[in-house]
Each structure stands twice: as structure tokens, then as C-alpha cells.
Amino acid sequence: MSETQTQNTQQAQAGLQDLIASNSSICYIDGPNCHLVYRGYQIEDLAQHSHFEEVVYLLLFGKMPNQKELQQFSNELASDRTVPDSVLKLLKAFPKKAHPMAVLRTMISILSFYDKEDNSVAYEENFKKAMSIIAKAGTIIAAWDRIRQGKKPIAPDPKLTYAEDFLRMVLGKKPDELYAKSLDLYLILLADHEFNASTFACRVTGSTLSDYYSAITSAVGVLKGPLHGGANEQVIKMIMEIGDKDKVQDYIEKALANKKKIMGFGHRVYKVKDPRSPILKDMAREVSEKKEDLKIFRMSEQIESLLAERYKNLPPNVDFYSASLLYNIGIPTDLFTPIFVMSRLAGWSAHYLEQISDNRLIRPRANYTGLSNLVYTPIQQR
Ligand SMILES: CC(C)(COP(=O)(O)OP(=O)(O)OC[C@H]1O[C@@H](n2cnc3c(N)ncnc32)[C@H](O)[C@@H]1OP(=O)(O)O)[C@@H](O)C(=O)NCCC(=O)NCCS
Incomplete structure (x- = not known):
């Protein structure tokens, strides 16, 4: 038997995108x-x-x-x-x-x-x-x-x-x-x-x-x-790293040119708008106004505009404006x-x-992409 590359007939969907995994009424x-x-x-x-x-x-x-x-x-x-x-x-x-x-x-x-x-x-x-x-x-x-x-x-x-x-x-x-x-x-x-x-x-x-x-x-x-819930902390870290409204454009352009992901943007399911984001944005604005400190909120708006100019399908997600909201109510970033x-x-x-x-063990399969039919050689002979 010679060494072969095994391929299943069924292909995997990267990241299980759009796969329906179960019924749910929640x-x-x-x-x-x-x-x-x-x-x-x-x-x-x-x-x-x-x-x-x-x-x-x-x-x-x-x-x-x-x-x-x-x-x-x-x-x-x-x-x-x-x-x-x-x-x-x-x-x-x-x-x-x-x-x-x-x-x-x-x-x-x-x-x-x-x-x-x-x-x-x-x-x-x-x-x-x-x-x-x-x-x-x-x-x-x-x-x-x-x-x-x-x-x-x-x-x-x-x-x-x-x-x-x-x-x-x-x-x-x-x-x-x-x-x-x-x-x-x-x-x-x-x-x-x-x-x-x-x-x-x-x-x-x-x-x-x-x-x-x-x-x-x-x-x-x-x-x-950071690709999931950890993104909110990363958003505020990014804004702190930028530091000032005059540096936003340069920072974002460099990050995108270097293929860096901008935290708080993009979503697996929402490509047009994350419905939670505008609600959080309004509340973040209200809280910043009450605090009389709009710096973080305004920088967030700048980042949102820059991303919107470049991409149609990269809206701010739930973590983006929640970062300025939580920051302005005085919560430590971590x-x-x-x-x-x-x-x-x-x-x-x-x-x-x-x-x-209504349980059944969740146990999917993998599309095997490794080698097959290898011959075992004793360690002294390798
Ligand atoms: C949420 C996320 C993981 C969804 O990922 P996904 O559905 O697998 O989408 P992908 O990562 O494959 O992204 C698709 C394309 O958009 C780009 N993209 C996605 N999110 C991006 C972001 N935040 N900044 C810049 N580009 C982004 C990817 O680089 C990719 O580009 P390519 O096709 O040229 O390679 C992704 O958008 C992301 O990493 N966002 C930042 C982290 C974040 O905010 N997470 C909280 C989610 S609620």
C-alpha cells in the first residue's frame, strides 16, 4: 500500500458558519x-x-x-x-x-x-x-x-x-x-x-x-x-493606545494596511448592522454627556465612520460602543x-x-485531511 492523502466526500464548513446545530426556542x-x-x-x-x-x-x-x-x-x-x-x-x-x-x-x-x-x-x-x-x-x-x-x-x-x-x-x-x-x-x-x-x-x-x-x-x-467577549476590553485598549482624536485616522489606516483586525467590528451573523449596537451607542452618548467627557465616545464615532467609508459589511458589533459605555460609568477596563x-x-x-x-450527545465529525497507509518503522531505523 502506498502513502495517500485521504479526503472525505463531505467538506467542512470553516468555523461551522451558518450550520444549524440544534433546535432551540430561546x-x-x-x-x-x-x-x-x-x-x-x-x-x-x-x-x-x-x-x-x-x-x-x-x-x-x-x-x-x-x-x-x-x-x-x-x-x-x-x-x-x-x-x-x-x-x-x-x-x-x-x-x-x-x-x-x-x-x-x-x-x-x-x-x-x-x-x-x-x-x-x-x-x-x-x-x-x-x-x-x-x-x-x-x-x-x-x-x-x-x-x-x-x-x-x-x-x-x-x-x-x-x-x-x-x-x-x-x-x-x-x-x-x-x-x-x-x-x-x-x-x-x-x-x-x-x-x-x-x-x-x-x-x-x-x-x-x-x-x-x-x-x-x-x-x-x-x-x-478576544474574537468573542474579550473584544470589549480590547476596544478600550485600542482607543487608549490611539490616545487622541487627531491620531485616529493614521492608526486605523496603518492597522488595516497591516491586516490587523479592528476590535469591536464585524460579526459572523450580522453583516449589515448589529441591532444592539445603535442602542448601546445612544446610551454611551447619554452617559458621556452626563459625565461631560465625550473624548472616548467621539473617538469611537470617528473609528466607526472610517470603517464605514471602507467596508460595507463590517458594522460595529455589540462590543464596540459597550466599551465607551462601561468606561464612562467608571468600570475598570479589565x-x-x-x-x-x-x-x-x-x-x-x-x-x-x-x-x-432533550439531550443528545453533541459529537460532530472531522473532514480528515492527513495522510493514510503509512508504514510503521521501529524507532532505531528512523
Ligand atoms: C467577529 C469576527 C470573529 C467574525 O469573524 P468571521 O465571521 O470568521 O469573519 P472573518 O474573520 O473571516 O472576516 C471576513 C473578512 O473580514 C475581515 N474582518 C473581519 N472582522 C474585521 C475587523 N474587525 N477588522 C478588520 N477586518 C475584519 C477579515 O480580515 C476577513 O477579510 P478577508 O476576507 O480579506 O480575509 C471578526 O469580525 C472579528 O475578528 N472581529 C473583531 C473581534 C470582535 O469584535 N469580536 C466580537 C464579536 S461580537
Whole structure:
């Protein structure tokens, strides 16, 4: 037999683009028409009328709550924000330079040690775990931010909304109303996005009947990448590196000439417009005006115009204006992606529950492009 190159008849689609991987009733995206829908509700309506706790309910239960259901749900979520002292002690032992995304990834995994039913995949247990992790993520991120600065973590206040309380725990004071509203809006807009890379990772892990904590830990690791959720931090780094509005054009032209990707632009599904981006842009403008500091926002607009002049199909994505929004409400830049996690935990949890409720192991095939029929030669003769 001679050495050959094997080719399957079926070709792989690079990056699984446009592949339908499963049925799902959680989130609908119409890329060409720029629509994003959670459980039947348009994102624009949710952004205008809803708030994060209600959206979490909607994603987890598949329906809008009535007043009583929402009150009870929000109270449960708020009372779950407290993190055990032993967990805070662990945080204190971490190296202060650890990135908050790495800390959060580790802590979600560690929280499984404190759950007697950590391996159970029964619906009620999974639901409890989801409530606990969604609620605690903000507390952990805020605590880490203070611990690394040598400060004492601030305990959660269940009387506040999730967004208000998180800002209070990070900034050390009751937040400005507009800033809390803008963070709430951000959390609504990023709560789910169909079969994005991290959600898919969560579902793949879930499909092995591995536990909720493992699935969410996988998802956090995937979101961390700069082509996915890590892009928001990279956007602000880029703007800081540019430094001034007079340097924007030169920087962008050089970057494009060197085939460098401009963070916060482009999307696998949206080629015309990411429907979340204009909503975030309006809010970023409002927050910058309130802060009376439009520098970052104006530079962002300049970058958007330059890209629009050159490319028809490279619109700003959800991470572009969220960077100036989060920056202007005073969030440290390396907390941007962990805040994305705080929001997307709702979607990941809904997808994990959906996957487990009608499970089949996710196990695709590869189109093998390697060699075949090689003859094994003993090592002494190689
Ligand atoms: C999101 C992203 C990963 C989608 O990737 P994709 O669907 O695989 O598209 P590709 O990376 O194949 O890009 C297609 C073309 O557009 C170009 N392109 C895509 N995003 C670009 C960007 N942000 N800046 C400059 N060029 C970009 C690619 O270089 C490629 O050009 P080519 O055909 O000449 O090689 C990609 O647009 C990207 O890397 N964006 C920056 C990171 C980011 O903001 N991520 C957050 C996503 S919400």
C-alpha cells in the first residue's frame, strides 16, 4: 500500500458558519434583517421597557412573569447574591495580578464544592445552581476588584437591583441613576445570542451530562477570547493606545494596511448592522454627556465612520460602543468581559437547561485531511 492523502466526500464548513446545530426556542437572530429576539420578544422592546431581572426570568422560564412572579423571582435572585466567607478568603489568596476573567472562571468552578448536589442534572437542582451563579457572579467580580486593591469587599444589598448593587459594590457608593440604568440596559442586550461560541461550548459540555458548573466554566473560558467577549476590553485598549482624536485616522489606516483586525467590528451573523449596537451607542452618548467627557465616545464615532467609508459589511458589533459605555460609568477596563459574563449567564443557563431537557450527545465529525497507509518503522531505523 502506498502513502495517500485521504479526503472525505463531505467538506467542512470553516468555523461551522451558518450550520444549524440544534433546535432551540430561546433566541432568534435574523442576520440580514438585523433582528434579535429573546423568546419571541424583539430586543428593541426589551431594551426600552424591560429590565435585567425580568429578562433573566423570560430566558429561564420562556415566558414573561406577572407582577407577583417577578417580585418573588427578583427577591430570590437578590437573596442569593451573598458569597460564603470561605470563598472570599480564597479570593484573598489569589495573586493580585490575576485577570478578573480568570478569577471568575476559577470561582465558578470552585462554587461547585459548596453545592451538595453539584453533580445532579435534575431540573430543580440545575435551576437552583443557575439562580445562585447568576446572582453571585457580580458579587465575586466586585469583591475581586476590591481585594486586589487591598480593600475590603462590600457586601451585597438585596434591596437594590442587580445593576445598582453591582455598581455600588465596585464603586463603593450608591450609583448615579443613569449609570445604573445604562448598566441594566447593557445586561439586557447581552443576555443571550443564540449559538454563539460560548453558548455552544456550554451546550457541548452539557450534552455529555456533565454538571452545570462545568458547562458554565467552559463557557466563561470561551467568552474570554478576544474574537468573542474579550473584544470589549480590547476596544478600550485600542482607543487608549490611539490616545487622541487627531491620531485616529493614521492608526486605523496603518492597522488595516497591516491586516490587523479592528476590535469591536464585524460579526459572523450580522453583516449589515448589529441591532444592539445603535442602542448601546445612544446610551454611551447619554452617559458621556452626563459625565461631560465625550473624548472616548467621539473617538469611537470617528473609528466607526472610517470603517464605514471602507467596508460595507463590517458594522460595529455589540462590543464596540459597550466599551465607551462601561468606561464612562467608571468600570475598570479589565472588568468589561466579566460584566459580559454577568449578563450572558442568563442565556447560558437557559441553554444548559434546554440541552439537558432533550439531550443528545453533541459529537460532530472531522473532514480528515492527513495522510493514510503509512508504514510503521521501529524507532532505531528512523
Ligand atoms: C467577529 C469576527 C470573529 C467574525 O469573524 P468571521 O465571521 O470568521 O469573519 P472573518 O474573520 O473571516 O472576516 C471576513 C473578512 O473580514 C475581515 N474582518 C473581519 N472582522 C474585521 C475587523 N474587525 N477588522 C478588520 N477586518 C475584519 C477579515 O480580515 C476577513 O477579510 P478577508 O476576507 O480579506 O480575509 C471578526 O469580525 C472579528 O475578528 N472581529 C473583531 C473581534 C470582535 O469584535 N469580536 C466580537 C464579536 S461580537
